[in-house]
Amino acid sequence: MSAIAPERAGVTTQASEESQPIRLAPNYWPFVIPALVVVGAVIVFPWAFTLWMSVNSWTLGQSRSFAGMENYLRLASDPRFWESLWHTLIYTFLSVVAPMFFGTVAALIFDARFALRGLLRGVFVMPMMATPVAVALVWTMMFHPQLGVLNYLLSLIGIPAQEWIFNANTVIPSLVAVETWQWTPLVMLIVLGGLASVPREPFESAEIDGANAWQQFRYLTLPMIAPFLMIAVIIRTIDALKSFDIIYAMTQGGPGTASETINIYLYNTAFSYYDMGYGSAMAVVFFIVIVALSFILLMLRQRSQWVETEGNR
């Protein structure tokens, strides 16, 4: 923005930028139109169609009929749906908190200079890029109660063998561990970006004033990277809510329905039972949940930024 400002400091409206009478204003719309067509076809059309399907009763192979709000009412009284919503919320909460903690710690460490930093950071980022199905497969073997390497490692420090993803009580935390393993690097990268924008001077004067490392972190670093932490929380929340690959490939929602999130239940409804109408209604409600949670977090972010600028004055 500031790059175009100096020449015409007095003129503030954006439209005037190209308003010199002699030459034609460049027309940028043709560049955007192909993308608009594609977005319309693969994003907007599916949404419209999903909305329409959700008020119809249609199982593949049978005849379709208009159902009004029937699917939504059925959803409200479906215990399996409420259970899956609950699983989704627990899974999401844990899959935000754990990567946020480890990711912030990692960012603080990788922000400093030490030997082999580039190499270690490179390895640290790799889980995020690995194919989720491959990751799920190897973790499944590592979680194996008898032959898995994890139980062996636990036995070395005297902890009894766990059943991990094969026990209804431990399946969600075990899946969260995999999710955390894979997505902590993204949090680290975002927070690292925040740390890079932190100015040096306040720390120098704090040091002179005798502030210790914790005080510097608590009262200088943390407030300054708060907006980046919020962005990381928002992105992590959206991704964790939508998580599918790892859960489906490792447990398919099991044992029983102990790890069935909305996304998995949605998949089963639409593509195992081929109940397209009901599945569409679930997709709509699921999307509303995601948007609502993101919106709440965005509001919080707005507020935190506001407090931020207030504090700086």
Place this chain on the structure above:
Amino acid sequence: MSSRLLNKIGLFFAALVLVSPAILFFLWMISLSLKFEIDNGAYPPILIPERFAWSNYAKVFEENNFLLYLWNSVLVTGTATLLALLIGVPAGYGIARLKAERSAIVIMIARMTPGLSYLIPLFLLFQWLGILGTLWPQIIIHLVVTVPIVVWVMIGYFETTPMELEEAANIDGASSWQVFRLVALPIAKPGIVVAFILSIIFSWNNFVFGVVLASRETRTLPVAVYNMLSYEQVSWGPLAAAALVVTLPVLVLTMFAQRQIVAGLTAGAVKGG
């Protein structure tokens, strides 16, 4: 001085601890893929076996039609990425120059939408069109992943490229298309590389679209590996070898293009709010 050195050593070990889950995982993955059944079933587990089971890799390609699925993955990811670049690079340019920041909301919503909600309508559409047996449904639906990535990265990139050259070309009478083609595009090459790499990775890794849309002949690698998991639970060696084959191209790309990937992801993520 010595306390600073001590500090650096401390940081190094702290970083090592943080990276150790990643190192352990990938080492164990390689170990599993190179062991015979006896060694994989041994207790306590063996990290480095006495005999390497290279045959696991041979088995993967011989028994599971893996070459076909590899080719399918290359076609789907390649076509979806090239199409996304063709469409998304100009779009990113147009949006950046129009300062249509609201359009970013569309991309945000695309990111929020679970993949499955695209799948129900598009699955029915593809069925109706009768193209479910081909690779086209997967190529088309992968655009849901690749186009937003490319547009997102390119908006960020074109916003930072200087306008002066374009304005000069415009004064000299160049058309919008010529300005884009001859002035903006050459400068934007590094941005295109970032968009290309990220698009490849996320398309290659995608699983959910394939699991619904792929038939026996049109599976991509992640789906093929998943199918091995469900039908051949017994032999771990070939399974781990298959997993490594699927993810190796992406990991190699990550190692060689680390700087671009980090730049692209942080830019995209930080703009994401």
